[in-house]
Amino acid sequence: MAGPAAPHPSTSATPAAGAPAPDAAGPTAPDVTAAPTPPATPLVALVGPPNAGKSTLFNQLTGLRQKVANYPGVTVEKHVGRFRSPGHGEVEIVDLPGVNGFSARTLDEQVTREVLEGRAPGLRAPDALVLIVDSTRLEPQLMLVEPVLEVGVPTLLVLNMADELAARDGGVDDGALGEQLGVEVVRANARAGEGLERVRRFLEHVAERGPLPPRPCPVISNVTRAQKRLSLPVVDAFAARRRHIREVGRQADYRPPQPSRLTQRLDRVFLHRLLGPLVFLAVVVLVFQAIFTWAVPLMDGVEWLIATSGAQVAARLPDSWFRSLLVDGVWAGVGSVLVFLPQILILFLFLGILEDSGYMARAAVIADRAMYRVGLQGRAFLPLLSAYACAVPAILAARTVEDERDRLATIFVTPFMTCSARLPVYALLIAAFIPDTPVLGPFMGARAATMLGLYALGAAAAVGTAFLLKRSLLKGKGSTFLMELPPYRIPSPRSLALRLLDRSRVFLKRAGKIILGVTVALWFLAQFPAGPDGPPDIGDSALGRIGKVMEPAIAPLGFDWQIGIGLVSSLAAREVIVGTLGTIYGIQEADEGSMELQAALQGHMSTGAAVALLVFFVFALQCMSTVAVMRRETAGWKWPALQFGYMLFLAYSGAWIAYRIF
């Protein structure tokens, strides 16, 4: 496909944020920039169903020589790594998302098809394939073999978790299986690294043979080419393939494993009528506890590090606009992203354990009924839970929601969940305006009740919006919810660690660019037009003028131009408003606990306006990182624009009502 002039994807596939890759014109466009033609490296694609151990194998083969990028135009992450073998050369390996078929119904299936067909921008057509399946679920997973063989390149079939098959009294003659299917078959246990020598040898062969010459694109789908010629309907095509696979299994002496005892026992508890929901609640509480209590000291530590290092840098530089840009712009911008990292790491550690152990699928089943009532489905539970930390990783996590309408509804309501960037704003305003009077006797004070109310308001908005969406824009015939419950397994620390690394890289890249950009832009707006003796008074700066222009629009909510500036600056990240208000009111080192800032706020706004501001923050989509991620995940501006407008409308009307009431 891409000729020998194609550059290595790993060095070229990092498109700038927001902009489509320059090579999006088409994979056939000749690449003129790669003047001294590097010898092309053969590409091996790793294909397989979800939970078959694909990523484990990928990590075993590539180690840390891997990177994540987005496929241009689409939203699924592309994991590309390198396998090197001294004396044999090297191959590039792409780890494709887990798929159960090739209908192109889900984003994952679309991307997998594009790569296999050689149409993925920035990637050459694969020169060899490794199909990895879970031996304990062999027969249904072998349904992928025939479509994959249509690619027409050397293919290796890896029977993963072969040890588990044997341990549960199952078995298969891999030699006979290979003969029947017409592919090379190896047994492996990717987690323990067993059986990988043959996979490596396969890759070495591919490396030695070098890239294949360009060839026409195959078309991969659930219906094979022969079946298409007979114009078999999809059901018959599947049934025919299933019969064939059953026959293959018989010839290869396949004995399915006994049901896993451990899985049966654990399911008896986790899916129990009463215990199941209780365990589910306990898990949710645990995750909350982790991200709100255990992450706090770490976040404080990061905050302290940023502040101290910023002060150190400032002390070493002469007082100039450059120092101000570096410390107040760049440093503050980087800091406001980094401070969320501990929380996101802890969140993903917990979610990773839940997912790899197999519990997450059970949690989705338990959550499904309630989610279904509001128009979502069980798989949306994971993203919505993540959104209490930050909407950006949550929107990325929603990729597991198979049905496209359900996924759109999920990511549309995700920003309503109270993310941790709202907390400093809530804390400041509540401390300044809500008296700590008891509401429920000694159990709850007015402040705690307000906080709880804000959380509930956000969740209610999410539920209501999902309900409306599924009855209007995203209306459709009932979607099927089908969840495979994998056997319980002990998560591998190595996979968890690599995924954490991966996730944090993605978060820093996505959120970092935007927040940094907006922070620096705000810094400029606050510095200009500069007076004769340095930067202007904030009220006279470009930022201040924006606030004053906004004032008539926000006056009905009880906000003045200073709050207006705060609202503009919170577009970078919601909590930025705290620091901005501090600057506007001339308070040094202002944070949400600052008494001076609280006093200044009390002097500038009424309680009604403060409640209105709280309500505004519950609803409004003041987060450019979320908007940017939404654009990527929906491949266009339509959904983020609609979401921004809708949430702004809710925020404005909600704040207006709140100002009238309080």
Place this chain on the structure above:
Amino acid sequence: MKLPMAHPAGYEGPAAAVTELSLAQIGLSEVVELVRIDLPVEEVEPLLERGILPGCRICPVRFSPSGDPIVLVDGVLLALRKETAGCLCVRQAGAGEAA
């Protein structure tokens, strides 16, 4: 709007339809054979990809706390909604085994 799916090989015509039940009516540990999926085409493909296709053996092994069936198909545990199970037309396994 329900499109009947093509009959599988081994389906013996209307006479066999007398014993047809929906999967939602099947008790735990009872093994049944799938005859037909009464769902629109676009909702069928996910089922087919997971191995739920005419002729397969299905055995409900558990109910979720909300009463939705969890079934064993080809050694794989799958959770369905009862609404979906109601659209899966099954018959007692062994009743009409031709192949």
